Amino acid sequence: EAGVAQSPRYKIIEKRQSVAFWCNPISGHATLYWYQQILGQGPKLLIQFQNNGVVDDSQLPKDRFSAERLKGVDSTLKIQPAKLEDSAVYLCASSLDPGQLTGELFFGEGSRLTVL
Amino acid sequence: QQQVKQSPQSLIVQKGGISIINCAYENTAFDYFPWYQQFPGKGPALLIAIRPDVSEKKEGRFTISFNKSAKQFSLHIMDSQPGDSATYFCAAGWSKLVFGAGTILRVKS
Numbered sequence: 001e002a003g004v005a006q007s008p009r010y011k012i013i014e015k016r017q018s019v020a021f022w023c024n025p026i027s028g029h030a031t032l033y034w035y036q037q038i039l040g041q042g043p044k045l046l047i048q049f050q051n052n053g054v055v056d057d058s059q060l061p062k063d064r065f066s067a068e069r070l071k072g073v074d075s076t077l078k079i080q081p082a083k084l085e086d087s088a089v090y091l092c093a094s095s096l097d098p099g100q101l102t103g104e105l106f107f108g109e110g111s112r113l114t115v116l
Numbered sequence: 117q118q119q120v121k122q123s124p125q126s127l128i129v130q131k132g133g134i135s136i137i138n139c140a141y142e143n144t145a146f147d148y149f150p151w152y153q154q155f156p157g158k159g160p161a162l163l164i165a166i167r168p169d170v171s172e173k174k175e176g177r178f179t180i181s182f183n184k185s186a187k188q189f190s191l192h193i194m195d196s197q198p199g200d201s202a203t204y205f206c207a208a209g210w211s212k213l214v215f216g217a218g219t220i221l222r223v224k225s
Contacts, residue, residue, distance in 0.1 A: 004159070042122075042205050042215030043160065056212060091159055103148050105213065107159030 002026065004108035006092050012114045018080035021111040025073070025094030031055075032069055033105065034077050035091040043091055049075065082115045089113070118143060120208050122216030129223050135193040137219045139206035142187065146208040149182065151191045152215075154203045163204070164191070196223045 005024040013019050025032050031050050035043035046065065048056040051072040060067065064083070069075040079086055089110040095103065121140045129135045141149075150165035166173045166180040166189065173180045179192040193200055201223050207213040 040217070042120075042207075042217050044215070045212060048212060093159070103150070103165070103213075104162045105160075107161065109157065109159050 004092055004094055004106055006090075006108035006111050008111055009109065010112050010114075012116065013082055014116050015084055016081040018078065019082060019113060020076055020078045021090050021092075021113075023075045023077070023092030023108060025075070025092070026106055028096070029094035029106070030072070030097050031095045032075050033093040033095075034067055034075070035093060035107075037089045037091055037110070039088070046077070046090075079113075082113075084115050087113055087115045118214050120206060120214050120216040122206050122219060124219060125217070126220040127222070129196045129221065131196065131198060131223055131225045133196050133223075135196045135200070135221055135223070136190060137204055137206070137221070138188065138190045139208075139216050140186075140188045141208045141214075143208070143214075144187070146214075148209060148213075149180070149189050150207050150213070151178075151180065152205045152207060154205065154218075160205055193221075196221075198223045198225045 007022050033048050034046045037043045046060045047067045049069040052069045067077045089112045091107050091110045093105040093107045095105050123138050151163045152160035153163045154160040164175050164178045166182050168184050171182050177194045182189045203218045203220050205218045206216040
């Protein structure tokens, strides 16, 4: 079974530029998450989708971050304009359904963003 | 009430020793407590998880101990191996997980 795919793996931009990250979840997984992992910290949830609807975006800085999940499959996370503090690894994860007993999240390898 | 506090930040253990990582949570509504393991350059992967209806769960060399009244849970790695060297995150919640800050474990051979 293919895992969660993310691209690009690495991106270096200057502050005030824009960047987009792409995620393809495991086939059949209804729920998709974007997490931000700053160096030395645990992952922090940015946004959660159930199919193509937003379930939770309470911690998404909406003045600069946006995310969409087209047709309930792939997702794109965009940052515009980027700030120095946005330097982090952006992790995409998916799960079958939040109601499942295990609640297991399957993470991709992440997209590392460096803002100069 | 959404915090999960994890300790220690880093841990060095001899091969064959026991590694112990602790976590404390605040929100009594949390009902799922997983531990994730992360190797450099990789995403976190589920290691073991527990629900509050049991006090202990063991899978191979990995054991979770859960104390509901104290709102604490811990990961024990028995017979620690160099291949266990990684960052370990505790988490709490359900589908919306709150993660601890992580513990960097190094097992010396």
